Amino acid sequence: MSHYQVVKGARDIFPDEMVQWKYVEEVVSRLAVTYGFSEIRTPVFEYTELFQRSIGASTDIVGKEMFSFQPDPGGRSITLRPEMTAGVMRAVLQKNLLAASPVQKLYYISELFRKERPQAGRQRQFSQFGAELLGASSPAAVAEVIIFMMHVFESLGLKGLRLRINTLGNRDDRQKYREALRAYLAPSFDRLDEASRERFEKNPLRILDSKNPEMQDIVAGAPKLRDYLSSDAVDDFEKVLAYLSGRGIDFQIDHLLVRGLDYYSYTAFEVTSSELGAQDALGGGGRYDSLALELGSPSEVPAAGFAVGMERLLIAMQKQGLFQQQAPEGPSVFVVVQQPEHFDRAFEIAGKLRRSGISTVIDLARRSMKAQLREANRMHAASALFVGGDELASGLYALKNLVSSSQETFSLDGVVTFLQQQTPVNGNLR
Ligand code: HAM
Numbered sequence: 001m002s003h004y005q006v007v008k009g010a011r012d013i014f015p016d017e018m019v020q021w022k023y024v025e026e027v028v029s030r031l032a033v034t035y036g037f038s039e040i041r042t043p044v045f046e047y048t049e050l051f052q053r054s055i056g057a058s059t060d061i062v063g064k065e066m067f068s069f070q071p072d073p074g075g076r077s078i079t080l081r082p083e084m085t086a087g088v089m090r091a092v093l094q095k096n097l098l099a100a101s102p103v104q105k106l107y108y109i110s111e112l113f114r115k116e117r118p119q120a121g122r123q124r125q126f127s128q129f130g131a132e133l134l135g136a137s138s139p140a141a142v143a144e145v146i147i148f149m150m151h152v153f154e155s156l157g158l159k160g161l162r163l164r165i166n167t168l169g170n171r172d173d174r175q176k177y178r179e180a181l182r183a184y185l186a187p188s189f190d191r192l193d194e195a196s197r198e199r200f201e202k203n204p205l206r207i208l209d210s211k212n213p214e215m216q217d218i219v220a221g222a223p224k225l226r227d228y229l230s231s232d233a234v235d236d237f238e239k240v241l242a243y244l245s246g247r248g249i250d251f252q253i254d255h256l257l258v259r260g261l262d263y264y265s266y267t268a269f270e271v272t273s274s275e276l277g278a279q280d281a282l283g284g285g286g287r288y289d290s291l292a293l294e295l296g297s298p299s300e301v302p303a304a305g306f307a308v309g310m311e312r313l314l315i316a317m318q319k320q321g322l323f324q325q326q327a328p329e330g331p332s333v334f335v336v337v338q339q340p341e342h343f344d345r346a347f348e349i350a351g352k353l354r355r356s357g358i359s360t361v362i363d364l365a366r367r368s369m370k371a372q373l374r375e376a377n378r379m380h381a382a383s384a385l386f387v388g389g390d391e392l393a394s395g396l397y398a399l400k401n402l403v404s405s406s407q408e409t410f411s412l413d414g415v416v417t418f419l420q421q422q423t424p425v426n427g428n429l430r
Helices: 015-034 048-054 060-064 085-094 139-156 171-191 194-202 213-220 231-246 310-319 340-355 369-378 389-394 412-422
Strands: 045-047 078-080 104-113 125-134 161-167 265-273 281-287 303-309 333-337 360-362 383-387 396-401 407-411
Touching: 015 104, 015 125, 015 139, 015 310, 045 048, 045 085, 048 060, 048 078, 048 085, 085 104, 085 125, 085 303, 125 139, 125 281, 125 310, 139 161, 139 231, 139 265, 139 281, 139 303, 161 231, 171 194, 171 213, 231 265, 265 303, 281 310, 303 310, 333 340, 333 369, 340 360, 340 383, 340 389, 340 412, 383 389, 389 396, 396 412, 407 412
Parallel strands: 333 360, 333 383
Antiparallel strands: 045 078, 104 125, 125 303, 161 265, 265 281, 281 303, 383 396, 396 407
């Protein structure tokens, strides 16, 4: 057995795909700034209680999908983060950032870990980009995070998306509804599948968005959450929807949308893509005002946010052919060593070019000239600089444009000046 297998449910991102990631990350970061979000990074692990208290003990994530371990004997259990919202809230509360500025708008592009059964679009290590808006949960704040998310999709050119949205009401609304739902489901308890039976006591709302058609049949006649909403929740939801309509965003109200994390109240939403097959959820989020209280904050922190799966986003974009222009960029110059004995001098020249900010490659495998030129073409080098005995003696070098095949002769300083004019200088590396 070879010992170079990637862990099941994890994957490598090689340079040709990395170009696509960088492109998406740049669009996300640029738009985040446009919307006034600043970037945050939090640790990859947190104390396990953080997730138990926030995501909810009865959820699939906390129940069976967390990678948890105890680093010190008898010490506190820690968990590889399965999502970002809890960690961001923890960081903001711990640093008391809301005292300095009452609204914090943070975004992230980060790795997460969930012990799920790997399949297309579902991994054990995956990434999300997302945003959290803490300190405000007015309809405008909720609308702002949704509009930001949809703006990213629009800028990337992604089509075929469906935004579903619901209001989960406030805590009292949900409590009353939970009781009504249990009363309705109790006579059919024997017909419930195992997952739904488990949810019956702890979180019957989750039975509503079961993918099992038999469960969907049972649920079809169930009381509706919308009939249990307070007028405050209804008004709030209508205002959110009005902002979205005002911005020209299409959505579908889905009264069965619940989401798999317990911290939501009022608005919750999910975006699916027709490109994604079984794992069609591209992103989701909502409002989570009571999360801070669950974490022991003395007062509620109104909040809303979303997260989008990066891998799924890339799959959907690849399927729609949105990456054609993102070919990896080759170096400006490939230093071709004509005779092996001149390698060290050529290596010095490559160093000088790099210090001048010119992206330069030299063949460290010390292959034949023909092989070097083949390699230069393979990596889409813009030009080749030939270094041999004559060049070193005269101080004059042939620089060949590998696209047009035209060739010019320069002194070394002339090469630098010429290439600096041709290509952007990669920062001042001197
Ligand atoms: P979530 O719905 O659990 O929400 O995850 C958001 C997105 O992450 C999913 O729609 C999906 O694209 C991606 N995702 C989740 N699990 C996997 C997986 N195993 N493999 C690949 N992609 C996956 C949250 O995480 C919330 N924190 C969102 C949020 C932010 N709510 C408020 N603020």
